[in-house]
Amino acid sequence: MAVTSAALARSRNNALVQRRITDRMATVLLWSAAIAVIVLLAFFVGYITYLGAGAISWHFLTAPPSETNAGGGIGPEIFNSFYILILTLIFTTPIATAGGMYLQEYARPGAFTSLVQFCAESLATIPSIVMGLFGLILFVNVFGWKFTALGGALTLTILNLPALMRVTQEALVSVPQSYREGSMALGATKWQTIRKVVLPSAIAPITTGIVLIAGRIFGETAALIYTAGVSVSAGKSAYDLNPFHAAETLSVHLWYTHSESLVPDADKIGNGSALVLLAMVLLFNVAARLVGRALSKRLTAAT
Amino acid sequence: MKMAYRPSEESTVNLPELHVRTSTFNQETAPAESEPDVKMRVEHLNVYYNAFQAIKDASLDVPNNRVTALIGPSGCGKSTFIRALNRMHDLQPGVRVEGKVMLDTEDIYASSIDPVSIRHRIGMVFQRPNPFPKSIFENVIYGSRIHGQQNGRVLAEIAERSLQRAALWDEVKDRLHKSALELSGGQQQRLCIARSLAVDPEVILMDEPASALDPIATSKIEDLIGVLKKDYTVVIVTHSMQQAARISDYTAFFLMGDLIEHETTSAIFTKPRDKRTEDYITGRYG
Numbered sequence: 222m223a224v225t226s227a228a229l230a231r232s233r234n235n236a237l238v239q240r241r242i243t244d245r246m247a248t249v250l251l252w253s254a255a256i257a258v259i260v261l262l263a264f265f266v267g268y269i270t271y272l273g274a275g276a277i278s279w280h281f282l283t284a285p286p287s288e289t290n291a292g293g294g295i296g297p298e299i300f301n302s303f304y305i306l307i308l309t310l311i312f313t314t315p316i317a318t319a320g321g322m323y324l325q326e327y328a329r330p331g332a333f334t335s336l337v338q339f340c341a342e343s344l345a346t347i348p349s350i351v352m353g354l355f356g357l358i359l360f361v362n363v364f365g366w367k368f369t370a371l372g373g374a375l376t377l378t379i380l381n382l383p384a385l386m387r388v389t390q391e392a393l394v395s396v397p398q399s400y401r402e403g404s405m406a407l408g409a410t411k412w413q414t415i416r417k418v419v420l421p422s423a424i425a426p427i428t429t430g431i432v433l434i435a436g437r438i439f440g441e442t443a444a445l446i447y448t449a450g451v452s453v454s455a456g457k458s459a460y461d462l463n464p465f466h467a468a469e470t471l472s473v474h475l476w477y478t479h480s481e482s483l484v485p486d487a488d489k490i491g492n493g494s495a496l497v498l499l500a501m502v503l504l505f506n507v508a509a510r511l512v513g514r515a516l517s518k519r520l521t522a523a524t
Numbered sequence: 525m526k527m528a529y530r531p532s533e534e535s536t537v538n539l540p541e542l543h544v545r546t547s548t549f550n551q552e553t554a555p556a557e558s559e560p561d562v563k564m565r566v567e568h569l570n571v572y573y574n575a576f577q578a579i580k581d582a583s584l585d586v587p588n589n590r591v592t593a594l595i596g597p598s599g600c601g602k603s604t605f606i607r608a609l610n611r612m613h614d615l616q617p618g619v620r621v622e623g624k625v626m627l628d629t630e631d632i633y634a635s636s637i638d639p640v641s642i643r644h645r646i647g648m649v650f651q652r653p654n655p656f657p658k659s660i661f662e663n664v665i666y667g668s669r670i671h672g673q674q675n676g677r678v679l680a681e682i683a684e685r686s687l688q689r690a691a692l693w694d695e696v697k698d699r700l701h702k703s704a705l706e707l708s709g710g711q712q713q714r715l716c717i718a719r720s721l722a723v724d725p726e727v728i729l730m731d732e733p734a735s736a737l738d739p740i741a742t743s744k745i746e747d748l749i750g751v752l753k754k755d756y757t758v759v760i761v762t763h764s765m766q767q768a769a770r771i772s773d774y775t776a777f778f779l780m781g782d783l784i785e786h787e788t789t790s791a792i793f794t795k796p797r798d799k800r801t802e803d804y805i806t807g808r809y810g
Binding site for chain 1: 610612615617640641643644645647648650652654655656657658666667669670671703716719720723
């Protein structure tokens with residue numbers, strides 16, 4: 222009896238040691254993964270800042286680009302990046318949130334819903350260059366718009382619709398069913414329930430989704446080369462609100478100066494553009510999050 | 525009005541002597557006060573989750589201004605039954621409801637009836653407190669806003685009256701505009717009751733309203749139910765027989781989708797007619 226219980230205690234002790242080692246290893250592994258990500262990120266940001274800082278000047282940030290001479294700026298490109306982003310979000314946000322809402326709240330599971338879901342997911346996997354060529358055919362050639370900000374924005378809309386729809390769906394799934402029941406049990410209609418309880422609770426994750434997509438739009442190049450073009454507007458000013466004029470964005474410009482352009486200071490412009498792009502994405506991220514939080518706070522009255 | 529028990533087909537088959545006993549029994553134990561009117565009458569209710577039948581031909585009268593408790597072991601169908609009383613099953617695909625549920629003289633499942641208007645008249649309090657992520661004030665007046673009330677003074681009055689009825693006013697009157705999620709579980713549940721009261725329902729359904737609460741919060745809810753029945757008809761699902769005995773006037777016992785027995789609470793607990801009811805009440809299962 223004594224022997225067996227001692228043996229039992231020993232084996233239990235061994236098992237405990239084993240488990241403790243595994244636990245320690247898992248912790249170390251996850252820690253190093255997290256640190257690797259942070260180090261990588263810090264390296265990128267640091268390197269881009271190091272290379273780009275020298276190029277930044279007021280002139281660089283505001284002047285129009287130059288085709289052949291050194292000293293061109295990126296002013297209109299910054300403007301175009303925001304312009305196309307806003308246009309795209311104006312198209313994408315309502316369609317995608319409505320679509321996601323339909324799929325999550327209204328559609329009964331069935332063949333049609335599955336088909337819509339399948340189409341959306343397939344759309345999400347199409348490479349952006351293919352989307353760009355599609356935009357070239359449709360907006361530039363068939364519609365005859367030539368290279369336009371609107372064509373670029375619509376191409377990006379198609380490109381980003383599925384992702385934002387998915388995000389909306391996920392955000393709605395995360396709203397507890399009990400909120401819906403509580404609202405319906407008070408005699409609210411479905412739409413009242415969605416508008417007054419479900420959407421306010423889902424606004425924060427939807428905003429996060431919009432921010433992520435905005436980052437992609439800022440960075441998108443392939444889909445814009447053949448739709449919004451590689452030159453800034455040839456109108457009266459390069460800062461042009463006309464959606465039917467060409468609108469080269471900053472990331473397209475970055476690609477262009479490094480691959481096609483004839484300017485002697487392409488490297489400098491590229492490095493500067495990269496830094497500005499990075500800063501823009503970060504800035505937009507922070508701003509959108511603040512707006513999202515304020516909105517969510519207002520709608521849910523959480524103080 | 526005779527006693528609100530009508531045997532289901534099955535119990536008629538199993539217990540042929542039931543009718544005789546019921547009638548003599550009623551005379552002995554009928555409450556001194558006059559028999560209440562029937563507020564809701566459920567006739568031959570069947571509920572299916574896809575192919576599974578969760579409620580089998582249940583018929584039950586819910587007396588006006590009384591508390592009716594639904595008891596039975598887990599999975600017996602009592603929650604399914606109560607959710608059929610204000611068409612909450614409509615929200616869930618795959619659920620089919622057959623039979624009639626009369627509210628006064630209207631069948632709430634009739635095709636001419638708008639389920640939204642039914643839920644306005646028959647409120648519901650759920651098992652877990654489910655305040656909206658809004659302020660206490662906004663929670664209470666949610667239903668009134670939904671139904672078109674915009675006058676700030678009226679809304680404030682509704683909020684105060686409802687919170688007072690739910691015995692929560694004194695605890696929250698200084699922080700009406702704080703988030704409802706900061707309240708304790710028991711306070712949240714009373715807020716949900718206040719929220720139901722604010723739209724002036726005729727019937728309040730409660731699906732185990734105290735099961736997620738501590739004993740003190742539970743006793744507050746129970747006291748509240750005792751007060752509410754003066755103005756409302758209450759149907760409550762509870763897994764606690766003690767609770768049913770404490771707060772209800774009538775008790776219905778469910779077992780595996782069958783409504784086994786429905787009687788005054790004192791009769792159910794002192795002289796159950798059905799062996800299965802007796803077994804459950806004496807703690808032989810469930």
